[in-house]
Amino acid sequence: MGPPDDTPDTDAEAESTSDRGDDTSYHRQLGIGEAAFDGLQPHFQQRNYEGLEYRHVPDYRRGVERGTVLIDGEMVRGFPKVPGTLVLETGIPTQFDEHERIAVEEKLNGYNVRVARIDGKQLAFSRSGMVCPFTTRVLTRLVDLDDLFEEHPNTLVCGEVIGPENPYTAHDYPGVDSIAFRAFDWRDRESGEPLPVQERRERYEALGVPQTPLFEVVNVGSAAASVQEIIRELDAEDREGVILKSLDGNTLLKYTTSSSTNSDLAYAFSLPFDYGQAFMFRRLLREGFQTVEWGEDDEVARERAHEVGESILCSMREAIQTVEDGDALGERHTVRASDKTIDVLFEHLRGQGLTIDIEDDSHEDGDRVVTFCKRTPSSNDTIRNYLDGHVVRE
């Protein structure tokens, strides 16, 4: 299990920049005025990927998506924030009030990447807009995008990297032994405009690019009932949830399963001082509204409550016991790749200020397989302090 995917990237080593490069064209590409672009400057962070300087916007800002990148005179649009609803019955018609039909696709539990071809090279960008050297290097193992970029060079291939051997968000999926890519969106790299759902699915199909499952295309008015049915099935298989999309691809809405919510809660409370309280609270709300919308009786609601309680308390208990026993808390991951790719991954993570402990390191079939732990100093130190009798002045 890995951290939920709205974990912010650590940006310890990044610096904001005053480099102006070819900004006159950037502000036009972004579709904002020069003054607005100037206002954005302090929010850019400058980085370097194998000698290539680039800037990105790691946080949400007015007028530009988080994760937007300016690189080599080109722009890579950030992936838009996906809104959610706590109530399907009313949330779906509210969000899709200008649409008749919507597509229901699976929301996979992995990490979001955008792949673009810049100066002939395919680069994989993280949600916040960093080039991820690990994903960039393993990409060719996961999916062949050469034909796609030959035919459509300005494409932004948006997808999820899933599977258990995953340095960020590991989750098991049937048929995925190590790591895999699933495309869920096809956008224009500069404008961020998506392809309509059907066209996107056909193109990826024709190009042999694996995609997230499409469950149905359904009328907005009757979607709540069938989405609820899908969510129940996904829940039973410990899968994350769905993304609803207008057929033009422009309007999105997410909804998650109880098992995903509980898994997030358990993860958050296993590192209670490294996750935000708002993160925890939002997930508790999801459970509250879901039990009401689903009309659960007292007994079923009580069972749901017990699961929530266990997600919170049992994982917190285990974390406290771990620290009490003198062991270190952290986020444990296993990755499988070439020696060089593993090296650049650790360099990348350490470059973000993370402390990485290698717990297992071996070779299998020419690959290096490493289990490592990202230290989480806040939870370790704060739990240690409380165990030592630190007095709480609330």
Add this chain to the structure above:
Amino acid sequence: MGPPDDTPDTDAEAESTSDRGDDTSYHRQLGIGEAAFDGLQPHFQQRNYEGLEYRHVPDYRRGVERGTVLIDGEMVRGFPKVPGTLVLETGIPTQFDEHERIAVEEKLNGYNVRVARIDGKQLAFSRSGMVCPFTTRVLTRLVDLDDLFEEHPNTLVCGEVIGPENPYTAHDYPGVDSIAFRAFDWRDRESGEPLPVQERRERYEALGVPQTPLFEVVNVGSAAASVQEIIRELDAEDREGVILKSLDGNTLLKYTTSSSTNSDLAYAFSLPFDYGQAFMFRRLLREGFQTVEWGEDDEVARERAHEVGESILCSMREAIQTVEDGDALGERHTVRASDKTIDVLFEHLRGQGLTIDIEDDSHEDGDRVVTFCKRTPSSNDTIRNYLDGHVVRE
């Protein structure tokens, strides 16, 4: 059940003040320099109680306790924040490292008042330093402090108002049918200095003032085990917890029962948008550390987890269902007092910007008995919005 007692007072109608009155003496009374006192000025709020102007510090500030009052040339010290520990075994020796023995007294679940005699009148002050007209008026029913103030005019009588007919924090205690007062501290009104525990208890005893129970006086080194035993008994009776005190009365430490923590959680999640997420999180931490310190096995820990889950989810579910049914959420209280006292209570609450709905209003034995509901607009409106399909952009 009423709200937990660290609910902040509502101060909607208060204004900060630039009135300087007899400030030259106040800064000396406070034991701070003139410059420090000037720095405090913007944090004073000015109020009026029956024609008497006064100022108070409603929030925690450096150098002066929250709830400190300047009134009629006199000063009323705020009651100090009581620190807590998450782990008895280490927290007790840490907090009481300069002491050999400590007193273990009950922490009652009601609301904190300080009573002082100002210009011949006994006034009851809330934690934040407002004169509470209700408590001030019912005080003579609860306790006779005339002899005390005759003998010791500069006393600050600190205690808890408990019982089910309570406009702030209602909780049932055996033998308390309506409302009662229990003294837990005796301080100097100006300096805030407390009496030693034994002397305080003897004085209150001699003066016939009811007090919080004293369980034991115990060596610091062996306190954790006996406090744990006391906590288990209090927990079984749904009581709140203990305050540990150095025998000189100066050093305090609180620790609460699981039943109190669950009750707070249930209350907070019954009004999920009116309580802070930090309030909820701190209580979850208490449960996590308690289960570890008490060495609970998996089965017992799981039962504790189920209770926590029910406190959170079942109360949130009920709140959402209440709003779904078109009913209003709020904090419901019953009070019993004279017509006039009830009138001033509602005037006081409404003066703080609260909306009060009277749900039941009758007379019994010459008293007026009123059940009312303080509206909680945030939880009502936010739950309503989500039920209506409001889309969440996290």
